[in-house]
Amino acid sequence: xxxxxxxxxxxxxxxxxxRARRAVRLRVRxxxxxxxxxxxxxxxxxxxxxxxxxxxxxxxxxxxSSLENLQVVADPSLENRDLTFGSAVxxxxxxxxxxxxxxxxxxxxxxxxxxxxxxxxxxxxxxxKRHPLEYVRQFPHLRCRNNTLGSLLRxxxxxxxxxxxxxQTSNKARESAEKTHFFNVPAFLTVSGQLHLExxxxxxxxxxxxxxxxxxENSQSRRHLAEFYMVEAxxxxxxxxxxxxxxxxxxxxxxxxxxxxxxxxDVELFHKYMAPAQKDRLEQILKNKFVxxxxxxxxxxxxxxxxxxxxxxxxxxxxxxxxxxYLVKHCGEVPVFVINYPYDLKPxxxxxxxxxxxxxxxAVDLLVPGIGELCGGSLREERLPFLKSRLQRLGLxxxxxxxxxLRKFGSVPHGGFGMGFERYLQYILGVDNxxxxxxxxxFSHSCLL
Amino acid sequence: xxxxxxxxxxxxxxxxxxRARRAVRLRVRxxxxxxxxxxxxxxxxxxxxxxxxxxxxxxxxxxxSSLENLQVVADPSLENRDLTFGSAVxxxxxxxxxxxxxxxxxxxxxxxxxxxxxxxxxxxxxxxKRHPLEYVRQFPHLRCRNNTLGSLLRxxxxxxxxxxxxxQTSNKARESAEKTHFFNVPAFLTVSGQLHLExxxxxxxxxxxxxxxxxxENSQSRRHLAEFYMVEAxxxxxxxxxxxxxxxxxxxxxxxxxxxxxxxxDVELFHKYMAPAQKDRLEQILKNKFVxxxxxxxxxxxxxxxxxxxxxxxxxxxxxxxxxxYLVKHCGEVPVFVINYPYDLKPxxxxxxxxxxxxxxxAVDLLVPGIGELCGGSLREERLPFLKSRLQRLGLxxxxxxxxxLRKFGSVPHGGFGMGFERYLQYILGVDNxxxxxxxxxFSHSCLL
Numbered sequence: 065x066x067x068x069x070x071x072x073x074x075x076x077x078x079x080x081x082x083r084a085r086r087a088v089r090l091r092v093r094x095x096x097x098x099x100x101x102x103x104x105x106x107x108x109x110x111x112x113x114x115x116x117x118x119x120x121x122x123x124x125x126x127x128x129s130s131l132e133n134l135q136v137v138a139d140p141s142l143e144n145r146d147l148t149f150g151s152a153v154x155x156x157x158x159x160x161x162x163x164x165x166x167x168x169x170x171x172x173x174x175x176x177x178x179x180x181x182x183x184x185x186x187x188x189x190x191x192x193k194r195h196p197l198e199y200v201r202q203f204p205h206l207r208c209r210n211n212t213l214g215s216l217l218r219x220x221x222x223x224x225x226x227x228x229x230x231x232q233t234s235n236k237a238r239e240s241a242e243k244t245h246f247f248n249v250p251a252f253l254t255v256s257g258q259l260h261l262e263x264x265x266x267x268x269x270x271x272x273x274x275x276x277x278x279x280x281e282n283s284q285s286r287r288h289l290a291e292f293y294m295v296e297a298x299x300x301x302x303x304x305x306x307x308x309x310x311x312x313x314x315x316x317x318x319x320x321x322x323x324x325x326x327x328x329x330d331v332e333l334f335h336k337y338m339a340p341a342q343k344d345r346l347e348q349i350l351k352n353k354f355v356x357x358x359x360x361x362x363x364x365x366x367x368x369x370x371x372x373x374x375x376x377x378x379x380x381x382x383x384x385x386x387x388x389x390y391l392v393k394h395c396g397e398v399p400v401f402v403i404n405y406p407y408d409l410k411p412x413x414x415x416x417x418x419x420x421x422x423x424x425x426x427a428v429d430l431l432v433p434g435i436g437e438l439c440g441g442s443l444r445e446e447r448l449p450f451l452k453s454r455l456q457r458l459g460l461x462x463x464x465x466x467x468x469x470l471r472k473f474g475s476v477p478h479g480g481f482g483m484g485f486e487r488y489l490q491y492i493l494g495v496d497n498x499x500x501x502x503x504x505x506x507f508s509h510s511c512l513l
Numbered sequence: 514x515x516x517x518x519x520x521x522x523x524x525x526x527x528x529x530x531x532r533a534r535r536a537v538r539l540r541v542r543x544x545x546x547x548x549x550x551x552x553x554x555x556x557x558x559x560x561x562x563x564x565x566x567x568x569x570x571x572x573x574x575x576x577x578s579s580l581e582n583l584q585v586v587a588d589p590s591l592e593n594r595d596l597t598f599g600s601a602v603x604x605x606x607x608x609x610x611x612x613x614x615x616x617x618x619x620x621x622x623x624x625x626x627x628x629x630x631x632x633x634x635x636x637x638x639x640x641x642k643r644h645p646l647e648y649v650r651q652f653p654h655l656r657c658r659n660n661t662l663g664s665l666l667r668x669x670x671x672x673x674x675x676x677x678x679x680x681q682t683s684n685k686a687r688e689s690a691e692k693t694h695f696f697n698v699p700a701f702l703t704v705s706g707q708l709h710l711e712x713x714x715x716x717x718x719x720x721x722x723x724x725x726x727x728x729x730e731n732s733q734s735r736r737h738l739a740e741f742y743m744v745e746a747x748x749x750x751x752x753x754x755x756x757x758x759x760x761x762x763x764x765x766x767x768x769x770x771x772x773x774x775x776x777x778x779d780v781e782l783f784h785k786y787m788a789p790a791q792k793d794r795l796e797q798i799l800k801n802k803f804v805x806x807x808x809x810x811x812x813x814x815x816x817x818x819x820x821x822x823x824x825x826x827x828x829x830x831x832x833x834x835x836x837x838x839y840l841v842k843h844c845g846e847v848p849v850f851v852i853n854y855p856y857d858l859k860p861x862x863x864x865x866x867x868x869x870x871x872x873x874x875x876a877v878d879l880l881v882p883g884i885g886e887l888c889g890g891s892l893r894e895e896r897l898p899f900l901k902s903r904l905q906r907l908g909l910x911x912x913x914x915x916x917x918x919l920r921k922f923g924s925v926p927h928g929g930f931g932m933g934f935e936r937y938l939q940y941i942l943g944v945d946n947x948x949x950x951x952x953x954x955x956f957s958h959s960c961l962l
Contacts, residue, residue: 091718108718108750110923127749128717152923154750179750180895180924187922205915206922208716217717225681232674260953260962267657268577268666269540269557275724300576301557301603301628446629466654466962473636473655474559474601475629504709513709513915 087156093129095159098169102159107134107171108179110209111151113191116143123147123176125155128208131215131329135162138173149191150182150209197500204504204513212337215330216501219323220489224274226322227295227485230315231272255279256482259413259467261298262444265478266470272297274485282508286497287435289486291506298480305426308441308479309401312430313354315483316399316438320492321350331493339494345433346492349398356401359383359424362391369394380406383429388436397433405429412454413467415443415479428481435491441481446471536605542578544608547618551608556583556620557628559658560600562640565592572596572625574604577657580664580778584611587622598640599631599658646949653953653962661786664779665950668772669938673723675771676744676934679764680721704728705931708862708916710747711893714927715919721746723934731957735946736884738935740955747929754875757890757928758850761879762803764932765848765887769941770799780942788943794882795941798847805850808832808873811840818843829855832878837885846882854878861903862916864892864928877930884940890930895920 087106090098095107109127116122121140124133136155147153154177162170188203189195189210200207207213257273264271274295281288297311324331324346335343357365366377366387375384383391383402392400405414407422414425426443445451448471455461455468489501499505504513536555539547544556558576565571570589573582585604596602603626611619637652638644638659649656656662706722713720723744730737746760773780773795784792806814815826815836824833832840832851841849856863856871863874875892894900897920904910904917938950948954953962 108925110716126716150923152750152925179926180920180922182923183921205712205918206715208713209922214716217713221681225677228674228677232670263654263962264657264666264952266655267559267575267663301601470654471629472632473629473658474599474631476557476601477628503713513712 090159091129092125092127092132092134095134095171096130096132096167096169098159101161101169104156105159105171106154106156107136108154109134109152111147111149111153111182114147114149116140123153123155123173125153125171126214128214128217131211131218131333132167135164135167135170136173136176137170138176142173142176144176144178146178146181147176148182148184150184150187150189151178152180152182153177154179197497201499201505202512208503211333212500215327215333216489216493216495217503218330219327219334219493220501220503222326223319223323223485223489226319226326227274227315229322230318231270231297256294257296258298258480258482261296261480262413262467262470262478265298265300265480266474266476269300270297280508284508286499287487287490289498289502289505289507290511292498292502293485294482295485296480296482298478300476300478302443302479303477305403305428305443305479308443308481309354309356309403309428309430312401312428312439312441312481312483313399316430316488317350319488320346323492334493334495338496342492342494345397352398354399354401354430355395356403357391357395358403359405362387362402365394366390380408382409385436388431392431392433399433399438400431401428402431403428410442412451412458412460413442413444415445416450426479430483432487432491434494435487437484438487438491439481439483441479443477443479446475446477448472448475539608540578541574541576541581541583544583544620545579545581545616545618547608550610550618553605554608554620555603555605556585557603558583558601560596560598560602560631563596563598565589572602572604572622574602574620575663577663577666580660580667580782581616584613584616584619585622585625586619587625591622591625593625593627595627595630596625597631597633599633599636599638600627601629601631602626603628646946650948650954651961657952660782661949662952664776664782665938665942665944666952667779668776668783668942669950669952671775672768672772672934672938675768675775676723676764678771679767680719680746705743706745707747707929707931710745710929711862711916711919711927714747714749714929715923715925718749719746729957733957735948736936736939738947738951738954738956739960741936741947741951742934743931744934745929745931747927749925749927751892751928752926754852754877754892754928757892757930758803758805758852758877758879761850761877761888761890761930761932762848765879765937766799768937769795772941783942783944787945791941791943794846801847803848803850803879804844805852806840806844807852808854811836811851814843815839829857831858834885837880841880841882848882848887849880850877851880852877859891861900861907861909862891862893864894865899875928879932881936881940883943884936887936887940888930888932890928892926892928895924895926897921897924 087104089106092109107125109125112124112126112133114123121138121143123136125136126133155171155173157174158172159169160172200210255278261271261273276291277294278291363377363379369390371390373386377387404417404424405427407425410425410427414427417424417426428441429437430439432438451471452468455464486498486501490498495501536553538555541556541558556574558574561573561575561582563572570587570592572585574585575582604620604622606623607621608618609621611617637655649659704727710720710722725740726743727740812826812828818839820839822835826836853866853873854876856874859874859876863876866873866875877890878886879888881887900920901917904913935947935950939947944950
């Protein structure tokens with residue numbers, strides 16, 4: 065029956081309701097999905113619309129628990145000056161079967177209390193208006209009242225939970241790496257937790273971290289933020305890049321299936337308005353194995369392309385956005401692993417493939433349509449002599465003595481990857497600008513809140 | 514039977530093993546708990562001890578999956594120079610019932626491969642030695658090889674998961690608030706996500722966040738870090754401080770029960786060596802309701818105390834550590850909620866109780882034995898005139914215009930709290946120094962890694 069469950073919901077035992085009127089407090093989502101009618105129900109939320117007719121007053125109430133609003137039907141005598149779009153209300157009454165096909169239940173109001181009025185003249189959101197995302201982005205403290213941002217946050221939350229639960233199978237460790245001033249030595253915000261995860265992977269065979277990450281990207285691009293969330297994983301006793309790629313693919317598919325099945329309406333909102341074909345495409349992608357090509361093959365494909373590129377494709381040069389786009393298209397607009405990059409393009413910790421003198425390293429990037437790089441990973445150089453001589457050539461051997469130590473005391477072949485969480489959301493939802501998939505976007509020259 | 518499950522463990526389908534030798538790869542924890550003997554098993558890990566006898570070679574292997582090691586029994590011919598304490602090995606053989614009472618299974622080795630040798634002369638950890646926590650703290654990149662840190666990280670991970678799962682019931686939002694330079698305006702690391710959670714609680718009735726938090730505490734105390742993890746929750750349509758306290762208590766109890774039942778051996782390690790009576794105490798605490806006293810009562814109790822305090826207790830002054838200790842002891846060494854603090858002691862966002870002109874606010878601190886403040890929370894001032902005049906008096910009305918806005922457009926009574934995750938771990942495990950419950954402790958004058 066309609067009863068509050070324990071834990072997080074315990075507070076809904078209505079401690080703040082007067083004893084005489086012990087209504088069951090329901091969230092909008094629960095009210096809409098209630099299996100049967102009920103008396104003495106209370107619902108709280110913000111008014112999304114007010115429609116006053118001669119005989120009846122209609123309200124739509126939303127409390128963030130679902131995309132759908134709850135329809136409230138009331139006697140026109142319950143109307144009052146403060147009952148406007150945007151106001152916060154507490155409605156008490158009977159939950160009854162709705163005569164409308166589109167909804168299961170509606171609330172026949174006995175009392176309506178305006179808890180917090182809304183000054184609609186200065187409120188930047190307007191009733192029943194579809195505001196452009198660029199517009200609502202100016203109001204970081206109010207934009208979560210918007211349908212799109214509401215859906216995004218429910219999806220984001222579900223995806224976060226799915227990623228945690230994907231990794232929470234057995235032993236693992238959480239860590240993140242932030243530093244501020246005042247440590248006697250210069251300290252920086254983390255651009256990656258990888259090196260710290262490598263520390264942990266010297267005692268735990270499977271570790272992951274998921275937290276805020278900082279990059280001073282000076283780009284005003286639609287794919288970069290100064291602060292974003294990254295999930296990173298590291299696996300010990302792993303000698304094959306394929307193992308790492310398998311986890312990347314499993315993570316993507318598991319998280320995506322979970323989000324699609326747990327937030328169907330919210331996901332639909334994005335697909336419908338922003339990327340009409342995305343749902344079918346995702347379903348295809350979840351069924352098939354991701355494509356893998358080597359960097360060298362990628363360069364060959366680009367060289368054979370009829371398209372003219374701004375940057376001429378050449379072995380030894382970085383793949384540019386235009387190249388990534390072409391490769392993904394060439395492979396059929398599906399996620400593509402590109403592996404074994406030139407040694408000189410990649411950071412010191414990546415493992416030499418020994419397919420020639422310092423020729424390629426066991427690196428992998430996962431490219432996806434519309435975004436480009438979604439994940440990056442590699443096997444790490446676990447052999448002390450290789451790592452030492454590379455760091456010495458870079459003049460970094462002293463600074464990274466602790467990192468070399470890890471190769472002296474029971475070193476193991478290992479590798480890992482990172483996935484940008486906002487790019488992941490951007491891709492599965494088909495959102496054009498990365499600023500619209502994070503609650504408080506911060507990027508160069510902009511830190512509104 | 515002994516088979517790798519999907520997801521995160523998919524990689525253990527042994528892609529890196531030669532086809533001819535398809536052993537089933539098991540973690541130490543799985544090998545120890547195997548329901549029946551098995552041939553062709555592979556276990557990987559780090560050597561915790563080597564004992565060579567005339568007829569037989571004994572190894573203990575640990576891979577971070579459990580506190581217990583797996584005993585490996587081998588022919589002395591398999592011994593080699595590199596097979597030392599600390600080295601990384603891959604052992605293949607038969608899993609057999611152990612003749613020892615203390616363990617279920619052991620591994621009869623057919624091959625032992627040293628994957629990564631360990632230079633034991635320079636390795637700062639020594640075989641079978643109990644190193645003091647202060648000693649291992651000097652080696653942030655190696656201390657996770659230590660039993661205590663290993664247990665801590667498994668417990669930390671379980672507690673993190675329990676907290677997430679406590680809040681992951683229905684709708685909620687995640688956010689965190691980090692900023693770096695280069696935004697055109699000064700930007701700071703977050704000391705709390707509360708104000709941003711309040712933004713979200715204007716559209717979602719239940720929100721939480723859990724991430725790194727920064728405070729420039731100049732204290733060298735055993736209870737402060739410059740970077741720590743904080744879980745924060747905010748509840749809309751909440752008019753009673755009791756509601757907030759109920760969630761605090763439920764969160765504490767749920768997370769603690771989960772950790773106690775999921776990591777019994779790891780928790781036991783801490784309780785045994787650091788806080789022998791803690792287990793019984795925790796069990797009592799989980800059964801009883803937390804004690805609640807008002808700030809005014811607290812001051813009365815302190816004034817009546819026979820003990821002499823360095824800081825004389827007086828209404829209107831902050832509670833000092835010595836006061837908190839006394840109060841907790843007075844209440845029977847259990848968690849104590851102290852509520853309704855003087856208006857002038859607390860930040861501008863706390864709700865005026867109107868029990869006198871600017872007399873007290875609806876604030877709550879949760880004090881626990883040995884630690885002091887574990888959680889802090891309050892109802893927030895949702896009434897525009899109250900908040901505005903307070904901000905005006907502080908000269909902050911312009912800077913917080915956005916925050917005032919939240920009270921103009923459908924304001925709701927709301928409140929929330931934060932819990933320091935490291936203090937939580939310190940308390941339930943009985944760990945003296947907060948630096949020993951976080952993978953990479955950073956505090957004033959120290960940022961080793």
